[in-house]
Amino acid sequence: MEQPTGGAGPADAADGTAESLDRPLPEGVRRKVVALVSDAFGGLTVGELPAQLRQYARFTPSRRAKFAGNAMAAALESDPVFRRRIGERIGQTQPELAEALESGAPPAAADPVDVAAAAYVLRPAGWVKLVAAAGEEVQRAHAERADEETRRELERLREELEHARGQTRADTERLRSELDAARKEADSLHRKLRSALSEVKRGEAALRKAGAEADTVRAETAAQVSAAESETRRLKARLAEAEASVEAGRRAAREGRSVEDMRLRLLLDTVLDAAQGLRRELALPPSSLRPADGVEAVEPGRMSPKDIAARALSETDPALLDQLLALPQAHLIVDGYNVTKTGYPQMPLEKQRLRLLGGLSVLAAQTGAEMTCVFDGAELAVPVLLAPPRGVRVLFSKAGVTADELIRQLARAEPPGRPVVVVSTDREVADGVAKAGARPVASALLLKRLSRV
Template identity: 40%
Template sequence: MLPSSAHPDEPEESAPGPGSGVPDDDEERELDWLALPESVRDRIATLAAAALGKLPPDDVPRQLRPVARFAPAKRARVGGNALLTGLKDSPRFRTAVLEWLREHRHDALDPNAGDSVASAAAAVLLGESSASSRVRLVAKHAEETTLRAERDAALARVRKLETELASVRDELRQARAEAEQARSEREAELDKLRGRLREQGVALRQARDAADEAKAEAARAGADRAGEIERLTAQLERERQRAAAERARAERAVAEAEVARQSAREARDADEVRLGLLLDTLGGAVDGLRRELSVGVTRRSPADTVRGASAGRRTGDRVSDAETLDRLLALPKAHVVVDGYNVTKTGYPELTLAEQRRRLIGQLAALHARTHAEVTVVFDGAGVTSIPAANPRGVRVLFSDPGVLADDVIRELVASEPPGRPLIVVTSDQAVVTSVRAGGAHAVPSAVLLARLGRV
């Protein structure tokens, strides 16, 4: 290897002799490194790439230093031409590569290796006089290999074409047989059509004869029908005149009935006016009497004045089946209050909260359409980012305010209702059940309502 003080891109002061493994100028002119067979070029580039990363920077030409930073496989693939050019143009780089190969890959520099490509690459790197002949031998083998591959491909195409030709011939024979069969069938069909045409010609002649006879018969019958038509026309005219007279009498009767109805209506209106005036007079007299006696309007009954007893407040029932729920829903002015999430998490907890709300509200709208009961559904407002602007007709949707539980909203709804109104609260929360029953509401478990909604 060259001393480290020498410039890597400058040629050595004296070229090594033949025994050093570096070719002289005459041998250099005999080979075109970039025109070597591809297999030989790849072999030399791979060996040079393996050595490039291990050489001192002073032994590496400047143009190859970027390539030295690549992985060995990428050096050979991307910088192959640069490596060959460096080996050809820089004796110092070539000598460094040979020394590295002798030390680490001595088998790669055997010109007598069994592999023709390896031996040709070794001969080129060592500058052997047999390098040209070895390269030509590799090129010849590569060309023969290519020719054999092309010949095999051509033979395969020929065999394929022969197979296709035989198939086409078979198809042609089959097509000819089918055409012959079709021709025979068409001739038979043509004979049948000719026979039918002869039969239809005979039938046509017979039909023409029958038509002539029918025309003659029609002419004879026409004369007879003319007298009959005249007689029927005279009779029809008489019937028409009789019907016109009957219609005139009916119109007069309708007009007389309408006059009678109008008279009756006017008389009834007059009676209603007189009766209304009488009732107004009586009402005024009653109001004057109340004012005179200072008697106010009261809704109390005598039983309400009894002392020492109290009516108490009735506790609501627990509803355990859908049939009882149907009877409650059929009561006039019934109001259904639904604990929203308690029902949805019982029936379809796998859905998101928004989908649970949407599904329950849709089912409650269908329930309202069937029963006409007032329906209010209450959801916890915590975590709800967007409240729907519109809801189905007949369903009131409420969300509790921040810091307020939906259970408390349900209790307030029960407390706000007047005593005696049928009030139904749907929830499985026992604390809510206890409080709303104390307020007179009927408690319905969520499962019972879900069973009822399944039939809507």
């Protein structure tokens, strides 16, 4: 920050003052000068201000001192007219101080900094000495404050040293007490260790005694085992005698079963008579077929095996699914997403489910078969609000269970002998349900059958 350094200029010569400062203003005096100029600044018109200060005319005194301090100090030093106008404002606001400075007798009780700042602006005779005296006073006060702060710091350090010494003495006493306690505890541990060693020795003696007793027990056990083996051989001989007696009793029982055989024969005759009555009631014609007639072969003059293969149903023929569902008590289990993603994967999942379930409902009404459609619950972001269609059971797999595993559980739950058809292209699912006795068919077969619905 630029320091005003008073010097003899043309204006000073006109005022008859040739005095000038040979050193920068003391910092305290400089701040006071800027404050005086900032306060007097507001009493001047814009035209009375130097050109470089007019932009600060609307600032408050505190903002003016903060942002225009250097500019005001420079204008005060270089512009005698501006300095004289500032001096006139000071004479109006502080008339006693201004008169005392003009008379050459500044008030003895006044602050040297205030006197030096006013003298720097008003420039009375001897103002340089007043400014220099204020600087010396400020330095002396600063030195006194530094001495006082040093003295207080020294007192504080002494107090801290005394406190540290006391703390050290207390810590020493505490450590001595802890050392004594540790020594006592070590003595106690030594005594306990000697006692433990004595216990160990007694334990070893007891162990040797127990080993001798165990050897005695082993000898006694060996003798008892030998006696037990002899008893076992005797019991085996008695068991052989008992088995011979039982066999003799069985032979006697078989000879005495003639009455029971007669009753069973009578029951069998009753069942056969009932079967003949049922055949007469149903009016079944006599069958001339024999098991050998059911074996597929080509008789002379009949069609060739190639022709027979041409008449067999293909694995993708929808009529095959109709034949399977026509079996008594047939149960159709459908791998839902496997079918929908095979037939119409471009549709959203919700529409895939609705389309498949609608077709299954119609198929259930046509065939009368039980139908269960299984969907994978892992693909559901939120619970599905779905009203199952008539004749179709809709299931979603639980968390941690795949739809494939649920389908295998459904197949295993059915009793042996019931016709169960599982629709899935997944080879793992097909192999699993086949082991459970179900018939796997491809998803394309069901899609072709539903296209006819």
